[in-house]
Amino acid sequence: MSESQTEYDLGITCDMHVHLRDGEMCKLITPTVKEGGISVAYVMPNLSPPVITLERVQEYKCTLESLAPETTFLMSFYLCKDLTPELIHAAAKVGAIQGVKCYPAGVTTNSAQGVDPNDFTVFYPLFKAMEEEGIVLNLHGEKPSVAGEKEDIHVLNAEESFLPALKKLHLDFPKLKIILEHCTTAAAIKTIEEINADVKDPLDVMVAATITAHHLFLTIDDWAGNPINFCKPVAKLPSDKRALVQAATSGKPYFFFGSDSAPHPIENKAKHVGVCAGVFSQSLAIPYLAEIFETQGKLDTLKNFVSDAPLSFYALKPEDIKSNQNVTVFKKTTNIPEIITDGKGLRVAPFKAGDELHWAVRWD
Amino acid sequence: MSESQTEYDLGITCDMHVHLRDGEMCKLITPTVKEGGISVAYVMPNLSPPVITLERVQEYKCTLESLAPETTFLMSFYLCKDLTPELIHAAAKVGAIQGVKCYPAGVTTNSAQGVDPNDFTVFYPLFKAMEEEGIVLNLHGEKPSVAGEKEDIHVLNAEESFLPALKKLHLDFPKLKIILEHCTTAAAIKTIEEINADVKDPLDVMVAATITAHHLFLTIDDWAGNPINFCKPVAKLPSDKRALVQAATSGKPYFFFGSDSAPHPIENKAKHVGVCAGVFSQSLAIPYLAEIFETQGKLDTLKNFVSDAPLSFYALKPEDIKSNQNVTVFKKTTNIPEIITDGKGLRVAPFKAGDELHWAVRWD
Numbered sequence: 001m002s003e004s005q006t007e008y009d010l011g012i013t014c015d016m017h018v019h020l021r022d023g024e025m026c027k028l029i030t031p032t033v034k035e036g037g038i039s040v041a042y043v044m045p046n047l048s049p050p051v052i053t054l055e056r057v058q059e060y061k062c063t064l065e066s067l068a069p070e071t072t073f074l075m076s077f078y079l080c081k082d083l084t085p086e087l088i089h090a091a092a093k094v095g096a097i098q099g100v101k102c103y104p105a106g107v108t109t110n111s112a113q114g115v116d117p118n119d120f121t122v123f124y125p126l127f128k129a130m131e132e133e134g135i136v137l138n139l140h141g142e143k144p145s146v147a148g149e150k151e152d153i154h155v156l157n158a159e160e161s162f163l164p165a166l167k168k169l170h171l172d173f174p175k176l177k178i179i180l181e182h183c184t185t186a187a188a189i190k191t192i193e194e195i196n197a198d199v200k201d202p203l204d205v206m207v208a209a210t211i212t213a214h215h216l217f218l219t220i221d222d223w224a225g226n227p228i229n230f231c232k233p234v235a236k237l238p239s240d241k242r243a244l245v246q247a248a249t250s251g252k253p254y255f256f257f258g259s260d261s262a263p264h265p266i267e268n269k270a271k272h273v274g275v276c277a278g279v280f281s282q283s284l285a286i287p288y289l290a291e292i293f294e295t296q297g298k299l300d301t302l303k304n305f306v307s308d309a310p311l312s313f314y315a316l317k318p319e320d321i322k323s324n325q326n327v328t329v330f331k332k333t334t335n336i337p338e339i340i341t342d343g344k345g346l347r348v349a350p351f352k353a354g355d356e357l358h359w360a361v362r363w364d
Numbered sequence: 365m366s367e368s369q370t371e372y373d374l375g376i377t378c379d380m381h382v383h384l385r386d387g388e389m390c391k392l393i394t395p396t397v398k399e400g401g402i403s404v405a406y407v408m409p410n411l412s413p414p415v416i417t418l419e420r421v422q423e424y425k426c427t428l429e430s431l432a433p434e435t436t437f438l439m440s441f442y443l444c445k446d447l448t449p450e451l452i453h454a455a456a457k458v459g460a461i462q463g464v465k466c467y468p469a470g471v472t473t474n475s476a477q478g479v480d481p482n483d484f485t486v487f488y489p490l491f492k493a494m495e496e497e498g499i500v501l502n503l504h505g506e507k508p509s510v511a512g513e514k515e516d517i518h519v520l521n522a523e524e525s526f527l528p529a530l531k532k533l534h535l536d537f538p539k540l541k542i543i544l545e546h547c548t549t550a551a552a553i554k555t556i557e558e559i560n561a562d563v564k565d566p567l568d569v570m571v572a573a574t575i576t577a578h579h580l581f582l583t584i585d586d587w588a589g590n591p592i593n594f595c596k597p598v599a600k601l602p603s604d605k606r607a608l609v610q611a612a613t614s615g616k617p618y619f620f621f622g623s624d625s626a627p628h629p630i631e632n633k634a635k636h637v638g639v640c641a642g643v644f645s646q647s648l649a650i651p652y653l654a655e656i657f658e659t660q661g662k663l664d665t666l667k668n669f670v671s672d673a674p675l676s677f678y679a680l681k682p683e684d685i686k687s688n689q690n691v692t693v694f695k696k697t698t699n700i701p702e703i704i705t706d707g708k709g710l711r712v713a714p715f716k717a718g719d720e721l722h723w724a725v726r727w728d
Contacts, residue, residue, distance in 0.1 A: 145585045147602035154601055155588050156520075221509045223588075224519050224598055225639040230589055237518055238511035272633040272713055275589040349636050 007330035008290075009364075010303045012321055014040040014310035015285055016074075017138075017181055017210050017258025019109075019278070020064060022047050028342045029263050029282060030067035037286030037327045037361030038306075040316070042074040042138075042258065045101055046110040050078035054087065057096050070323045074098040074314065076138060080113055081122070085129035092133035098314060099136035099179075100126070107142045107158070108232035108277050109262065117143055117165050124172070131176040134315065141166060141180045141188070142233055155234045156220075160187040170195060170207050177313065182260040183209040184233040186243035192254055193247075202253035202312040210258025211248045211305075213288035214279040214351050216241070227269045228349050231262065232277040248289075248305055249298035256309035259285050263348045266339065281351040283340060288351065290329045290359035302329070325363040332360035371694035372654075372663050373728075375671035376685055378404040379649055380438075380678070381502075381545055381574050381622025383473075383642070384428060386411050392706045393627050393646060394431035401650030401691045401725030402670075404680070406438040406502075406622070409465055410474040414442030418451065421460050434687045438462040438678065440502060444477055445486070449493035456497035462678060463500035463543075464490070471506045471522070472596035472641050473626065481507055481529050488536070495540040498679065505530060505544045505552065506597055519598045520584075524551040534559060534571050541677065546624040547573040548597040550607035556618055557611075566617035566676040574622025575612045575669075577652035578643040578715050580605070591633045592713050595626065596641040612653075612669055613662035620673035623649050627712045630703065645715040647704060652715065654693045654723035666693070689727040696724035 015038040020030050033041045043064065045051035051060060057075045064073045077083055077091070079102040091097045103114035115123070130137060142158035143165075153161050166180055180188060192209045199205055218235035229235065247255045262278025269275055281288055286306065293302045318324065336355050341347045379402040384394050397405045407428065409415035415424055421439045428437045441447055441455070443466040455461045467478035479487070494501060506522035507529075517525050530544055544552060556573045563569055582599035593599065611619045626642025633639055645652055650670065657666045682688065700719050705711045 147583065147605075152602040154583060154585050156584060156601070219511065219518060220520060221518050225591070225594055225641060226637050227589070227591060227639065228636040234588055237520070238516040241511075266636055269636040270634050272592040272630060273590050273717075275591065277589060353637075 005299070007328050008299050008302060010286070010327045010329055011307035012039050012311060012324070013037055013286065013306045013327045014042070015257055015259045015261070016042040016179070016310045016314070017044065017212070017260045018042065018282065019044050019046070019260070019262040021263060024342065024344070024346050025263055026063065027067060028340070028346055028348070030064055032283035032340070033071050034068055035283050037329065038071070039323055039325070039327065040072040040074065040321060042098065043076060045076045045078040046103065048110050050080065050110065050113055051076070052078050052080060052082050054091055054096055057091070072320065072322045076101045078103070078113070079115055079123065083126055085125050088126060088129040088133060088135060092135055097135065099138045100130060101138040101140070103140045104142055104144050106144050107140060111140070117162060120165065120169060127169070127173050127176055131173050134177065136177045136179060136314065137169070138179050138181050139166065141183065155232070156236060159183065159185050159233050163187060163191045166191065166207070167195070174206065176206070178207045180207070180209040181258055182212050182215065182233060184215050184236050184244065185240045189243045189247045196254045199254070202309065205254045205313055208254040208256065208313050209247070211244055211255060212258065212260045212279070213281045213285060216245050216248060216289070216292040217352070227271070227275040228351070228353065229279060230275055230277055231260070231279045245292060245296060249293055249296045249301050251301040251304045253304070253309045253312055255305065256313065257289065257306045261285065266347045266349050269349060279351050280348050283350055284336060284357060286327065286329050286361045287334065287357045287359040291357055294358070328362050328364055329359050330362065331358060333358055334360050369663070371692050372666060374401070374650070374667045374691045374693055376403050376675060376688070377401055377650065377670045377691045378406070378674035379621055379623045379625070380406040380543070380674045381408065381576070381624045382406065382646060383408050383410070383624070383626040385627065388706065388708070388710050389627055390427065391431060392704070392710055392712070394428055396647035396704070397432055397435050399647050401693065402435070403687055403689070403691065404436040404438065404685060406462065407440060409440045409442040410467065412474050414444065414474065414477055415440070416442050416444060416446050418455055418460055421455070436684065436686045440465045442467070442477070443479055443487065447490055449489050452490060452493040452497060452499060456499055461499065463502045464494060465502040465504070467504045468506055468508050470508050471504060475504070481526060484529065484533060491537050491540055495537050498541065500541045500543060500678065501533070502543050502545050503530065505547065519596070520600060523547065523549050523597050527551060527555045530555065530571070531559070538570065540570070542571045544571070544573040545622055546576050546579065546597060548579050548600050548608065549604045553607045553611045560618045563618070566673065569618045569677055572618040572620065572677050573611070575608055575619060576622065576624045576643070577645045577649060580609050580612060580653070580656040581716070591635070591639040592715070592717065593643060594639055594641055595624070595643045609656060609660060613657055613660045613665050615665040615668045617668070617673045617676055619669065620677065621653065621670045625649065630711045630713050633713060643715050644712050647714055648700060648721060650691065650693050650725045651698065651721045651723040655721055658722070692726050692728055693723050694726065695722060697722055698724050
């Protein structure tokens with residue numbers, strides 16, 4: 001990489017973890033996937049009620065495509081006891097979903113119907129069907145908080161406490177593709193590295209991790225007193241952030257981008273109790289990333305993080321992608337707005353609102 | 365203690381760490397010291413600008429006494445380079461202050477003019493004067509956050525990182541009375557225990573710690589997403605909370621009550637960026653404590669925590685106390701209001717707003 005290089009071709013860009021909601025929020029946010037420089041978006045199913053039927057997931061995808069015709073949407077089911085192996089096979093047959101998202105009960109927005117991460121065996125018939133069909137298991141890898149005699153689980157160790165369950169799932173289903181979503185700790189990075197120690201070919205990666213843009217910037221001090229930066233999993237310590245930045249910029253095929261961009265109306269962020277968890281980074285996803293990759297002198301690895309690694313892991317073929325335009329990120333100072341709004345009362349504060357970024361995107 | 369005992373005489377009750385502000389907030393909050401069951405309040409000097417002159421501290425005390433004639437106010441200076449040994453001697457001579465509060469720069473509300481905790485030697489002439497006069501040094505024991513090659517200091521380890529500085533201060537000034545204010549970690553409790561290992565008589569305690577009410581309830585999960593519970597030092601892990609509860613209920617003379625009750629207008633707590641740090645617990649101080657002491661079966665040690673230990677440490681005599689009424693805490697279910705207001709636009713959300721407490725206070 002030349003230090004003076006001012007633009008980088010990123011290929012077909014992917015954000016493998018987006019929350020596009022429904023209703024008015026969906027209308028406001030869905031077009032921002034493209035604005036942020038993303039071609040392919042993997043869509044989370046935690047609507048209320050959650051997405052768990054073929055009809056609903058197809059209808060949701062239609063809605064999203066009508067709002068953003070050039071964006072490729074990959075769809076998912078919400079893991080729960082209503083899902084059956086038969087449904088997985090049927091959904092795979094028509095290409096309705098690429099994955100199933102697992103939320104531990106109660107850990108984040110709309111996760112009340114989630115699962116008990118201490119007891120995955122009830123889902124083993126489902127995981128077997130997913131393994132057979134190449135359907136990805138997307139894990140929100142946190143144990144729910146508890147304080148007591150036996151163990152303390154809290155927002156800081158919730159992810160690390162989950163890692164043994166991840167390893168056991170991989171042992172029990174070695175051909176099931178698993179993603180530890182939005183990982184936030186050095187411990188998680190180490191576990192993903194260990195699992196992939198013998199991987200020679202990107203196509204052999206079975207367990208990967210997504211990393212958000214905001215976790216490359218934030219530590220605990222940044223959300224203490226700043227609900228705009230409060231999300232689950234919470235941003236951890238400086239040493240964790242360094243491990244995430246190193247992993248994201250490493251060029252390795254098992255670390256790739258999933259923004260976990262999660263819009264909330266600003267009135268649900270500016271509260272003295274019950275602030276919604278989630279950082280909204282969709283509208284400037286690639287520029288946020290470029291900012292960090294630049295500080296590391298690693299802009300040449302950004303294409304792996306947002307394109308090569310995710311396309312390979314999800315085994316996407318050119319015919320799966322609606323737009324074949326490449327994204328280029330280039331040097332340009334832009335101001336992050338204080339608010340993104342539909343002009344009809346819906347207002348969302350973007351990550352780093354009011355700050356300046358030094359990269360922008362264009363489509364070639 | 366009898367399990368069925370439904371009231372406890374607490375003697376002359378003390379809250380050795382209160383923020384009473386100035387202006388309209390002061391008018392609203394100062395009377396709540398007595399409402400919360402407290403006779404003696406040690407008042408923090410972090411007004412804007414900070415309290416650093418004899419005239420100002422006397423004027424502030426007059427204001428407080430006019431608002432709450434039956435409450436005894438102990439006053440303090442804000443540690444900064446404008447203070448001189450001569451001023452300490454002069455203030456001690458007229459009994460204007462009982463202590464000097466040290467804020468590390470930038471760690472909490474109105475601490476911009478605070479000191480660098482890596483370099484206390486500049487204040488050694490001042491500490492010598494304080495030692496001679498029996499003036500207490502009140503330490504906000506946190507190092508400011510920094511992330512870097514040499515060390516990472518963040519809101520979680522900021523207090524533990526400060527403890528070596530506390531130990532050095534005690535070694536250098538063995539007769540200076542020092543309080544580690546609002547301590548929040550098992551590490552801090554351990555350090556205070558170690559320093560006092562050889563103490564036989566309460567009068568020999570030179571280094572003590574105050575503990576707030578809210579830190580006996582809260583852990584990191586409680587302020588993640590709930591700015592009402594966000595304060596500095598932040599509430600830590602469940603294991604830290606257990607250590608605090610054990611220390612508070614231990615009956616030891618070097619752990620006593622300092623609520624660090626810190627009112628903010630609710631609009632400064634319900635913000636998506638820049639939430640003010642501070643929990644307001646003044647108006648129900650004793651009932652909050654009784655709630656925790658009851659869960660431990662230790663209501664019989666509450667009098668030590670709020671009366672015997674602080675009166676002894678500050679060496680207060682009966683003639684220093686304006687009211688000689690004893691406080692009794694008794695079983696009575698009360699609802700914590702959602703808001704405390706002056707009816708003229710100032711609104712403060714109390715700790716655990718909307719919850720229920722099972723103890724109340726009366727003055728005998």
